Amino acid sequence: MSETTCQKNRRILVIDDNRAIHDDFRKILCPPDLTDNNLESFERVLFDKTARVPDPIHFDIDCAFQGQAGVEMARQALAAGKPYATAFIDVRMPPGWDGVEAVAKIWEVDPDLQVVICSAYSDYSWNDMLATVGHSDRLVILKKPFDPIEAQQLAQALTEKWRLLQESKNKLNDLEKIVGARTAELQAEIAERKQLEAQFRQAQKMEAFGQLAGGVAHDFNNLLAVIMGFANLLRDTEELGAEAREQIEQVHLAGERAANLTRQLLTFSRKRDMQVRSLNLNDVIGDMAKMLVRLIGEDIKLERKFSPNLPRVQADHSMMEQVLMNLVVNARDAMPKGGQLTISTDAVVMESSHTPGQSEARAGDFVCLSVRDTGCGMTPEVQARIFEPFFTTKGVGKGTGLGLATV
Ligand SMILES: Nc1ncnc2c1ncn2[C@@H]1O[C@H](COP(=O)(O)OP(=O)(O)OP(=O)(O)O)[C@@H](O)[C@H]1O
């Protein structure tokens, strides 16, 4: 409810089965206006009576003869955004509800309504009333017969109490909104910080892991050179029997696979010398096309969607090839029964709003290389782990799980 409605609300509901009582309340709570042409104002002007009594407060009065009708009026008033502040309710109102029942019902509709029960004490004891409506600070008893000033004072005090109640509710609402908005902001900040921390920890882990893997791969490469060298020498020995030659061939093949793996490890740990130069990705992919077609086999259709006038990128040529190869092999493995592979390039502008919480991402002009397949796709669990080194769903010897970790 708006503040202005709160301040101006002098609406009073009278529920009484007696028309004369309605008229009495009207006389007491909305006395006729003292306009300039009435006697009192003449008197003030003529006899200089400046210390005048303040005008009585005028209330807007609506009346009902029965509890049911009164409750309906309270409901409609509330729905129209013009609730009553106070109600004066008679106790005996045959044939309908009595006043105490009417109070209980009216609070179901409008719980903030301040109520004055007008009772001759013989009707109901205070305890009887409490038993029906419970303890409430919204209920006052006005004993009949009452003095008009009592009704006036109650009307003033209770409409003011109603206004203060609405004001505090409004303030509480505003406060809740502010607290809610600030809580949401804090939650978002905490979530972002947690994400950054997780990224930082992951980056540290990767760095440590990369150093370890790189070091091992380096030494391993030297050992492999020895193994492969002697395997080659043995292979060339003429007096070698067929069976031994076949065995040496296996050693050689395994050595080559191991060399391949160390190459990947070195790439992953960035220990290989990077030769960054200006490249046109369309050309890089175009040059690999024949090889890629052979790699994916006949059942997969390759489509290229190259953006013309693609800006050049600064990258290592063979690393780009390796990254693309891995993406294409991944796509092939995801489509064992064939499908469509689409490689596209695009010039994109990254806004900072596209990269929230991504510590390595930055805004600017970029080239986007996409590899899309129509294969089996990934479950969310797999998706969450694809950049982990050695994470693979492929069988032993089929995938090392370093392909995407290298990207
Ligand atoms: N196009 C794809 N469709 C479905 N799953 C994929 C796709 N690309 C990657 N994956 C999933 O991500 C995992 C990790 O891929 P990644 O390229 O890093 O390793 P790998 O292909 O298993 O092994 P490697 O590339 O080292 O030979 C894969 O094992 C697969 O489960």
Ligand SMILES: [Mg+2]
């Ligand atoms: Mg792979």
